[in-house]
Amino acid sequence: MVWLRERITLRPRPRGVHLVTREVVEGxxxxxxxxxxxxxxxxxxxSASLALNENASPDVRADLEEWFGRAVPDGTPWFRHTLEGxxxxxxxxxxxxxxxxxTLPVGDGRLDLGTWQGVYLCxxxxxxxxxxxxxxxxxx
Amino acid sequence: MVWLRERITLRPRPRGVHLVTREVVEGxxxxxxxxxxxxxxxxxxxSASLALNENASPDVRADLEEWFGRAVPDGTPWFRHTLEGxxxxxxxxxxxxxxxxxTLPVGDGRLDLGTWQGVYLCxxxxxxxxxxxxxxxxxx
Amino acid sequence: MVWLRERITLRPRPRGVHLVTREVVEGxxxxxxxxxxxxxxxxxxxSASLALNENASPDVRADLEEWFGRAVPDGTPWFRHTLEGxxxxxxxxxxxxxxxxxTLPVGDGRLDLGTWQGVYLCxxxxxxxxxxxxxxxxxx
Numbered sequence: 001m002v003w004l005r006e007r008i009t010l011r012p013r014p015r016g017v018h019l020v021t022r023e024v025v026e027g028x029x030x031x032x033x034x035x036x037x038x039x040x041x042x043x044x045x046x047s048a049s050l051a052l053n054e055n056a057s058p059d060v061r062a063d064l065e066e067w068f069g070r071a072v073p074d075g076t077p078w079f080r081h082t083l084e085g086x087x088x089x090x091x092x093x094x095x096x097x098x099x100x101x102x103t104l105p106v107g108d109g110r111l112d113l114g115t116w117q118g119v120y121l122c123x124x125x126x127x128x129x130x131x132x133x134x135x136x137x138x139x140x
Numbered sequence: 141m142v143w144l145r146e147r148i149t150l151r152p153r154p155r156g157v158h159l160v161t162r163e164v165v166e167g168x169x170x171x172x173x174x175x176x177x178x179x180x181x182x183x184x185x186x187s188a189s190l191a192l193n194e195n196a197s198p199d200v201r202a203d204l205e206e207w208f209g210r211a212v213p214d215g216t217p218w219f220r221h222t223l224e225g226x227x228x229x230x231x232x233x234x235x236x237x238x239x240x241x242x243t244l245p246v247g248d249g250r251l252d253l254g255t256w257q258g259v260y261l262c263x264x265x266x267x268x269x270x271x272x273x274x275x276x277x278x279x280x
Numbered sequence: 281m282v283w284l285r286e287r288i289t290l291r292p293r294p295r296g297v298h299l300v301t302r303e304v305v306e307g308x309x310x311x312x313x314x315x316x317x318x319x320x321x322x323x324x325x326x327s328a329s330l331a332l333n334e335n336a337s338p339d340v341r342a343d344l345e346e347w348f349g350r351a352v353p354d355g356t357p358w359f360r361h362t363l364e365g366x367x368x369x370x371x372x373x374x375x376x377x378x379x380x381x382x383t384l385p386v387g388d389g390r391l392d393l394g395t396w397q398g399v400y401l402c403x404x405x406x407x408x409x410x411x412x413x414x415x416x417x418x419x420x
Contacts, residue, residue, distance in 0.1 A: 241382075
């Protein structure tokens with residue numbers, strides 16, 4: 001049985017949906033030793049989230065971002081939690097909708113995703129800063 | 141390798157978003173023995189859900205509840221599944237959006253969350269009653 | 281410690297929400313040997329998703345499908361990613377909202393769900409074809 005636990009710090013990014021597969025995998029050199037297992041990625045924040053979707057067209061990421069912006073608009077007038085700015089409460093709602101973690105299969109020493117799948121950092125704040133991710137791998 | 145499996149019964153709560161981190165952790169005394177591992181929380185219902193978000197301001201929880209209530213209104217006129225009341229089909233939609241489980245890192249004998257993260261029970265029914273959660277921990 | 285890894289191919293289905301619990305469990309004969317553990321189901325696509333919800337009334341599945349169709353309409357005029365047809369970008373948004381994986385408790389040799397819970401394939405394309413799922417079980 002193998003256990004790996006790494007803290008990966010994703011560099012600051014503007015609000016939007018960002019492809020971070022390479023950054024995540026480079027933070028996990030120990031993956032190469034895992035024949036069969038699972039990778040759990042967990043973002044330690046409440047205003048950014050992790051998703052898995054299309055890794056090719058940047059338009060998919062732009063459309064996702066715009067859909068979320070329209071579904072949960074900045075400065076929604078009836079929000080009570082407004083002290084931290086007009087993008088804060090929408091960020092919490094989007095984070096609940098998208099989710100704070102991904103659980104992904106590992107096989108033969110690498111992340112075993114479908115051809116078109118990539119890991120997204122969904123940055124819901126205008127100035128979210130660096131984002132900390134706890135990565136855990138278990139397998140054999 | 142350590143395996144723990146506990147059934148945690150969350151006491152009945154009114155419709156809304158409730159912080160239950162303490163109630164969950166108190167149901168898992170065995171966590172203290174886990175150096176590195178994972179906790180999986182799984183709600184055994186289709187009209188309530190589990191989420192992770194801001195553990196401080198009750199306004200965040202009230203705004204989340206209101207956003208979901210507006211996105212999936214009670215008594216939506218075109219819903220077919222109406223036999224169990226006007227809050228039932230909306231509860232199913234919200235449960236699919238939020239999700240029935242959480243997978244969380246465990247480290248050094250405790251739940252290893254970000255500073256501002258707490259476990260939410262999202263009770264989508266007016267009278268949902270007690271909610272059963274299956275908690276599983278694996279680690280070493 | 282037991283590790284199982286299976287590739288399950290779900291047969292092609294029309295757009296909509298489909299109950300696939302039986303098809304998934306039949307693809308996992310090794311479950312019977314697991315006293316306590318976890319099943320991870322992971323769909324290797326970006327335009328279909330997996331959810332857990334009510335396993336009885338087909339109306340619940342029809343209402344869910346209609347809710348998603350209204351929340352993310354086909355042919356949304358401001359979508360940039362339109363090359364692959366009017367149902368493609370909506371499928372990506374829905375897949376992010378619903379999620380690509382399920383993590384489920386296994387106990388005493390079977391999937392340990394609540395009475396009313398079943399596994400859904402959410403097919404977001406009109407002609408999505410067969411869908412590949414990577415199933416991983418770990419336990420003892």
